[in-house]
Amino acid sequence: MQLDCYLNFDGKAEEALNFYAQCLGGKVSALMRYEGSPMDNKELPAAWKQKVMHGTVDADGAQIMASDVPPGMGGGGYKGFAVSVWIKDGVDRARKVFDALAAGGKVTMPFAPPFWGGHFGMLVDKFGVPWMVSCE
Template identity: 80%
Template sequence: MDCYLSFHGNCEEALNFYAQCLGGKVTTLMRFEGSPMDGKELSPEWKKKVMHGTVEAEGAQIMGSDVPPGMGSVSGYNGITVSLWVKGGVDQARKAFDALAAGGQVKMPFAPPFWGGHFGMLTDKFGVPWMVSCE
């Protein structure tokens, strides 16, 4: 799984949350401060925000950044869902599902679907929709 997510200024918090939920670690955290975007148009509070960050977990990457005001919008995650296939079995998948759901909203409980395996859907506390599945 590789995906790139945009945030309203809480990217670092989200990446740390995903690292914790998925048993991974934040491997890259570049800030706007000192970058070519660090200038008059960037407010002081945005200098410490994340220009690019990466979480690595079980060979997968989740990348993200904060989107400064005037550089585009983050109006929600419509039309996409992050799909997480957990190779470690049902217990590990349920643990990841429950961790990602903390503070969010379960859309479909993690359970055996008619097609086999286990599957669940949720929206995490950052508004990112997830599908978690395993054999």
């Protein structure tokens, strides 16, 4: 089984995917636009034709997917969950990922050794997405 994260945005999916690719050391792939898709109809606002219908960031064998959700369809507004990333390459890389994701956002728990061991921190990124970053 593989469990993946799929985030919805109010028009900033491409910016978010590029940000996550940079933070996680990955690359954006499978970027599809609304234009030319079955969603490209008279109900789709013209400003949304170049928005992301689907996109993926691949990083170290993991992926995070996202799309822009047209107005009134429930994009963004994250509550009651967090994206969790476990960094296997050690504390230094985990701290770099944490600091990169926190840029422009808000740290809710500093990246430090918790009572259970390893290192752990929590943040809300500049797009409003909550994250937990941990390592051994």
